[in-house]
Amino acid sequence: MLDKEAMDQVKKVLRRSIEKNEIAGGNVMVLKGGKEIFYHEEGLADREAGLPIRRDSIFRLYSMSKPVTAAAVMILLERGEIDLYEPVSQYLDGFKNQMVCEGDRVVPTEREVILKDLLSMTSGLVYGGEDTAGRETEALFQEIDNRLFSDSPMDTVEVMNKLGKGALAFQPGTHWQYGTSADVLGAVVEVVSGKRFGEFLQKEIFEPLDMQDTGFWIPEEKGSRLVNAYADNGKGELLLYTGNHLGIINKMDREPAFESGGAGLVSTIEDYARFASMLLNEGSLNGVQILRPKTVKYLTSNTLNAVQQKGVDNWLTLSGHSYGNLMRVMTDCSKAGGFGSLGEYGWDGWMGAYFCNCPMDDVTFLFMMQKTDSGTTALTRKLRNILLGSC
DSSP states (O other): OOOHHHHHHHHHHHHHHHHTTSOSEEEEEEEETTEEEEEEEEEEEETTTTEEOOTTOBEEOGGGGHHHHHHHHHHHHHTTSOOTTSBGGGTOGGGTTOEEEETTEEEEOSSOOBHHHHHHTOSSOOSOOSSHHHHHHHHHHHHHHHTTTSSSOOOHHHHHHHHHTSOBSSOTTSOOOOSSHHHHHHHHHHHHHSSOHHHHHIIIIITTTTOTTOBSSOOGGGGGGBOOEEEEOSSSOEEEEOOOBTTBOTTOOSOOSSOOTTTOOEEOHHHHHHHHHHHHTTTEETTEESSOHHHHHHHTSOOOOHHHHHHHHTSGGGTTEEEETTEEEEOOGGGSSSOOOTTOEEEEOTTSOEEEEETTTTEEEEEEOOBTTOSSOHHHHHHHHHHHTTO
16 A cells, blocks of 8 residues: 555645646546555646546547557457568558658668557658658648548548558668557558457457447547646646647547547546556456457567667657557666666656556556646656655
8 A cells, every 4th residue: 555645745746736837637546456556636627617637537648549559459469360570551552662761862661661660660650850751741630630520531541541652751670760650550450350440449448348438539428527638838827728639639529530549549547547457467357358468468568679779769758668569668777767667668648648557566557637748747757756666
């Protein structure tokens, strides 16, 4: 159990962050040995209406969708329906005859992008940037946004086929750079399974784990539970954020044509705790098996070689970590910027959703908030240090 001093300190730090207008509100949870040992909620889900954060508040996960997508890929891998060395073009025609940026030139790839590249973020697919690959990716997301509410919104496979026709930022397998690989994997799952990606996740992961509030959109009867998104105006004030980002509808109030495996899911802290607990329990939860133990061991391992690792090493706050299967993995606790344990894994999201599993300690830590451009914040690390240092 956590000591009272640690619990009081978490509440104090979270409250102080809200008072300083760093966030509007959030909730935090810790599980040990599969049992909840701490939960706290603080602040507002809707500052304009004065609605508080609750256990059943629904948050946009953004990139914390990625581990769920990786688990879906592992299900197909277990069943022998895919091989990680297969080219992506086997499933998505847009990835045939790809080109890559080399300086000011665009040249043919030396080899095709394979599924393993997507899981490791070594595909050459990026989010944005000043080179041809970055500009083309930004233009595609702008097109998705422009067509979100039209009569012809872009669907998952259409988007990814168009992404594949753009230039890569580097030769496949030669580097690590965070990007759109998980979105492509969502489309691959859709093609292989013959189901919409969201339908596959619902049937194979969400329903078996009783994740009733997780999906790519929120039905009307649950809409009031969606936490408002806020943005820092640069003057120490939080403003309501109403924009759409990365092809995701901010209100999450309709079934999207594009189901983003990299950013599109919403969930509650309790739902995601079930997913995280399943992973920590070697693929099973409450008698329901989603993945086999060996699959989970592979899923939660770093997969980068020494050359690829240099890309992760350039990301300051990932010091002490490697990467594999759409998650960071702790490889050297002495180099990390906070307390943790060897083999710890997890990820975060653009609006601040965060989770980690610590297998050596049998501990899960989750924190939910909704502020743009967040990822892993200083507040998240402070809460982590208090709680993981006490478990």
